[in-house]
Amino acid sequence: MSAQTLYDKLWSEHVVRVNDDGTALLYIDRHLIHEVTSPQAFAGLRLAGRKPWRPGANLAVPDHNVPTVGRELGIADPVSRLQVETLDKNCAEFGILEFPMNDPRQGIVHVIGPEEGATLPGMTVVCGDSHTSTHGALGALAFGIGTSEVEHVLATQCLIQKKSKAMRVWLEGTPPAGVSAKDLILAVIGRIGTAGGTGHAIEFAGPAIRALSVEGRMTVCNMAIEAGARAGFVAVDDTTIDYVHGRPFAPTGELWERAVTHWRTLVSDEDAVFDTEVRLDVSDLAPQVTWGTSPEMVVGVDQVVPDPDAEPDPVKREGMRAALRYMDLTPGTPITDIRVDKVFIGSCTNSRIEDLRAAAEQVRGRRVADSVKQALVVPGSGLVKRQAEAEGLHRVFLEAGFEWRDPGCSMCLAMNADRLEPGERCAATSNRNFEGRQGAGGRTHLVSPAMAAAAAVHGRFVDIRKENP
Amino acid sequence: MEALTRHTGLVVPLDRPNVDTDAIIPKQYLKSIERTGFGVNLFDDWRYLDPGEPGMDHSRRRPNPDFVLNQPRYQGASILLARENFGCGSSREHAPWALQDYGIRVIIAPSFADIFYNNCFKNGLLPIVLPAQTVDRLFREVAAQEGYTLDVDVGAQTITTPGGEVIPFELDPFRKRCLMEGLDDIGLTLQHADEIRAYEARRRQEAPWLFQDLNEGDARP
Ligand code: SF4
Numbered sequence: 001m002s003a004q005t006l007y008d009k010l011w012s013e014h015v016v017r018v019n020d021d022g023t024a025l026l027y028i029d030r031h032l033i034h035e036v037t038s039p040q041a042f043a044g045l046r047l048a049g050r051k052p053w054r055p056g057a058n059l060a061v062p063d064h065n066v067p068t069v070g071r072e073l074g075i076a077d078p079v080s081r082l083q084v085e086t087l088d089k090n091c092a093e094f095g096i097l098e099f100p101m102n103d104p105r106q107g108i109v110h111v112i113g114p115e116e117g118a119t120l121p122g123m124t125v126v127c128g129d130s131h132t133s134t135h136g137a138l139g140a141l142a143f144g145i146g147t148s149e150v151e152h153v154l155a156t157q158c159l160i161q162k163k164s165k166a167m168r169v170w171l172e173g174t175p176p177a178g179v180s181a182k183d184l185i186l187a188v189i190g191r192i193g194t195a196g197g198t199g200h201a202i203e204f205a206g207p208a209i210r211a212l213s214v215e216g217r218m219t220v221c222n223m224a225i226e227a228g229a230r231a232g233f234v235a236v237d238d239t240t241i242d243y244v245h246g247r248p249f250a251p252t253g254e255l256w257e258r259a260v261t262h263w264r265t266l267v268s269d270e271d272a273v274f275d276t277e278v279r280l281d282v283s284d285l286a287p288q289v290t291w292g293t294s295p296e297m298v299v300g301v302d303q304v305v306p307d308p309d310a311e312p313d314p315v316k317r318e319g320m321r322a323a324l325r326y327m328d329l330t331p332g333t334p335i336t337d338i339r340v341d342k343v344f345i346g347s348c349t350n351s352r353i354e355d356l357r358a359a360a361e362q363v364r365g366r367r368v369a370d371s372v373k374q375a376l377v378v379p380g381s382g383l384v385k386r387q388a389e390a391e392g393l394h395r396v397f398l399e400a401g402f403e404w405r406d407p408g409c410s411m412c413l414a415m416n417a418d419r420l421e422p423g424e425r426c427a428a429t430s431n432r433n434f435e436g437r438q439g440a441g442g443r444t445h446l447v448s449p450a451m452a453a454a455a456a457v458h459g460r461f462v463d464i465r466k467e468n469p
Numbered sequence: 470m471e472a473l474t475r476h477t478g479l480v481v482p483l484d485r486p487n488v489d490t491d492a493i494i495p496k497q498y499l500k501s502i503e504r505t506g507f508g509v510n511l512f513d514d515w516r517y518l519d520p521g522e523p524g525m526d527h528s529r530r531r532p533n534p535d536f537v538l539n540q541p542r543y544q545g546a547s548i549l550l551a552r553e554n555f556g557c558g559s560s561r562e563h564a565p566w567a568l569q570d571y572g573i574r575v576i577i578a579p580s581f582a583d584i585f586y587n588n589c590f591k592n593g594l595l596p597i598v599l600p601a602q603t604v605d606r607l608f609r610e611v612a613a614q615e616g617y618t619l620d621v622d623v624g625a626q627t628i629t630t631p632g633g634e635v636i637p638f639e640l641d642p643f644r645k646r647c648l649m650e651g652l653d654d655i656g657l658t659l660q661h662a663d664e665i666r667a668y669e670a671r672r673r674q675e676a677p678w679l680f681q682d683l684n685e686g687d688a689r690p
Contacts, residue, residue, distance in 0.1 A: 016668040017661055025661060027668055029679045043504035047569070047592070048470045050655070053665075056682030078524070083502055097683045118683060122676070148654070156658045158665055251678035259678045 003269035005166045006235050007201045010141035010266070014124045016158055026161045029123040030135075031153045033060035033096065034109045035087035036415070037128030041151035042090040052094050053157040059118045060091045060098040063108045064415045068378050068405035071101060080416065094154075107381020107407040110134040110348035114218065115381055117247025121236045121263040126153055131348050131431065133224040136233030137217035139240055139266045141201070143230040164230065165275035167200035168268070171208035173283030178464040180358065181216030182350055182429065182448035184208060185223045186288035190298040192278055197229030200276060203268060204234050208282045214243035215352045222349045223431050226295040235267040289335050289461055290433050290446040292323035297433075299335060301451065301463045307331035326435055327443050328423075335461050338445070340427045342420060343368075343375040343456040344438070345449055346405075347412035347430035351380030355429065355449040356388045360396040362453035362464065368401035369459030375402045376418065378410040402456065414439045427455035470593040472651030476574050477620045478547030481537060482611045486552040490564040490585060493556065498523055498563065507563055508570030512538060542615050550607055551578040555596075556585025565592040575621050577628075579604050590644050591653060595623065597638045623649055 016025040052058060065080035075081035084101060091098035099106045105116065110131055113119035119135040125142035126132060128150040135142035149159055169188055202224050209217065217234045224232025241260055244250050251259045286300030299306065308320035308331065324331065345359050356379065368375045377397050379385035385407055388394055394404045411418040412430040420426055420442025429452050433444040447455065454464045498510045509527045516538055518531040532539045549568065555578040556564060565588045574594060579601040589596045610630065611617045620629040623645065628636040650656065673680050
C-alpha cells in the first residue's frame with residue numbers, strides 16, 4: 001500500500017460505503033451536542049418517529065446560553081432558558097447522556113469531550129459547532145456540522161461526506177518563553193489567511209507542535225476553522241497517550257493496551273504526500289495580537305497597526321480600512337499603545353487549566369488596572385474550575401480584581417448576559433474577532449491567556465517577553 | 470419520515486381558494502426552536518378570536534366557533550379538503566409542519582402551489598390533485614354527511630368514498646416510492662442500514678473501545 005497521511009488513515013477507517021457519486025457514507029464514533037444547534041434536529045427525529053441509532057455514542061451539554069454567575073437561580077432570559085431546558089428534555093427522552101447546567105462536569109462542549117475521555121484518538125467526532133476541530137488534537141478526525149446533519153447523525157450514526165485535500169502545517173523551532181499555542185495558531189492564520197485551509201484537512205506537525213501539551217494542541221486545532229479548514233489534527237504520540245490515560249470514558253486494562261497499539265499507528269507515513277504544505281519557523285515569534293475584525297488580521301505585539309495604503313491588493317486594502325474604522329485604530333499605532341476596557345479569559349480556545357495557570361502567572365500579586373472595567377475568568381468546565389481552585393488560582397484572580405465565573409461560552413459569543421457594550425475594547429482569549437461577536441459594537445483583540453492577563457494588569461497590551469512578572 | 474401507504478381518515482373541508490402559508494402558520498411562530506408544536510397555531514388567525522403570540526397558553530385563547538376546524542363534527546380530522554392554489558405565498562416549511570403536527574396526512578385540492586407541494590412530500594404529507602368538479606362534489610358530500618371519511622390507498626393511487634366510489638389520482642413514481650417507504654435524506658441513508666450494521670460489527674471486533682456506551686460508562690456521581 002502506498003504511503004498514507006494521517007487523514008487518509010482516519011478517513012478510510014470510517015468509510016461504511018462509497019456511493020456512486022464518489023461521496024462516502026462515513027461512520028461517526030462520537031457525536032457531541034449543545035443546546036443551540038440541536039432542538040430542530042431532535043424535533044425532526046420526533047416528527048419522523050425515529051430513535052437515535054446509538055444513543056450511547058452521544059454526549060450533550062448546555063454551554064452557549066448558560067449564565068456564568070448566579071446559576072443556582074436559573075436562567076433569567078426566557079428564550080435562553082427554553083433552549084437549555086429543551087436540551088435537557090431531549091436528552092432525557094432520547095436516552096442521551098447530558099451534563100446539565102448544574103452538573104459539576106458541565107462545561108464548554110469542546111473542553112469536556114477530551115477531558116472526559118469521551119473523545120479519543122482515532123475517532124470521528126462531530127458536533128453542530130464549527131470548533132469541533134478542537135478534538136483533532138487527540139489524533140481524531142473532528143469537524144463541525146449543521147443541524148440537518150445533526151439529525152442525520154443522530155438517526156444513522158453516519159454522514160455523507162466528500163474527502164478533503166490534505167494540508168500539513170509544519171512548525172519548526174522552539175518558540176521563546178511567553179509565546180504559546182495561541183500565538184502559533186494566530187501566526188499560522190496570519191500567514192495562510194482565513195481561507196488558506198479551505199477544502200483541506202490540516203495536520204499540524206513539526207517540533208513546535210510535538211513540544212506542545214495536548215491542551216496546547218487543542219488551542220491550535222480549535223482555530224483550524226479560522227484558517228478555513230473544517231478539520232485540524234495532530235498525530236498521536238506519547239503526549240497524546242499520557243493525556244488520555246485514566247480519563248473517565250477512556251478504555252482500561254487489556255482494552256487500553258489494544259487501543260494504544262492501534263493509536264500508535266495514527267501518524268502520517270514518512271513518505272506520505274500532502275496536497276499542500278506550509279512551513280513556519282517559530283523560533284523568533286512574538287506574542288500575537290489581532291488588530292482587525294478577522295483572525296488573519298494579526299501582528300506581533302512588538303509591531304504597529306498596519307497601514308492599508310501599503311497593501312497592494314485593493315480588496316484587501318478596503319477590508320483593512322473597514323476593519324480599522326470598526327476597531328477605531330490608526331495605522332502606525334504601536335500595539336502596546338492600545339488600551340483595553342475589558343478582558344475575557346475563557347472559550348473553547350483557551351479555558352483549560354494550563355491556560356488559567358499561564359494567566360495567573362501574569363497576575364500573581366498584581367492588580368487589574370483601574371481603567372479596566374471588567375476582567376473575567378471563565379473556566380472551560382466545572383472540573384477545570386475545581387482544579388484551578390485546588391491550586392489556589394481563583395484566589396490569585398480574585399485578589400487581583402478579576403471575576404471568577406462558572407463555566408460556559410460566555411463572552412466568546414455573548415449569547416448569555418456576558419457581553420461588550422458598543423465601542424468597548426476587549427483583550428480576549430477566544431477565537432473570533434468578527435464585528436459584534438462579543439456584543440454589538442464591541443471590539444475584540446484575540447490574544448493568548450498570558451497576554452490577556454497582562455493586558456488586564458497594565459490596561460494595555462504589553463510584550464510579556466519583556467515585562468517579566 | 471413516517472411511511473404513508475394507506476390512510477383512512479375524517480375529512481375537514483376548508484372552503485376557500487388561495488390559502489397561503491402565512492394563513493396556514495402566521496410568521497410570529499417561526500421563531501420556535503422546534504419543528505413540531507405548530508399544530509396548535511395552524512390557521513391561527515382564523516382559528517382564534519384573539520391575537521396569538523409564541524409562548525402563550527393557546528388553550529386559554531378564545532376559539533372562533535365559526536371556523537371549520539373548531540366545529541365538533543370535524544375534531545380528529547386527518548384529511549383536509551381544500552380549494553385551488555392551496556399553500557401559495559411564502560416557502561416556509563413550517564406550513565407542512567403545522568399541518569402534520571395538527572394531524573393532517575392527506576390534502577385534497579384542485580391545485581397546489583409548487584413549493585408547498587414539494588414541502589409536503591419532504592414531511593410525509595400527501596397532497597392529492599383532483600379535478601375541480603370532483604373536489605366540488607366531495608365538498609357537497611362532506612357537508613351532507615357527518616363523520617365523512619375517505620380511504621386513501623397510495624399504492625393503488627385511489628381514494629374510496631363512504632359510498633364505495635373509487636377515485637383515481639396521479640402521483641410521480643419517485644415521490645410515491647419515497648412516501649410509501651417513508652424516505653428522506655436520512656431515510657435514504659437508512660436504506661444502507663445493513664451495511665452500517667456490518668461495519669459496526671467489524672469495528673466492534675477491531676476497535677471495541679469505540680463502542681463504549683456513554684450511558685453505561687457514566688458510573689460516577
Ligand atoms: S466557546 Fe465560543 S467558539 Fe467555543 S463553542 Fe462556545 S461559542 Fe463556540
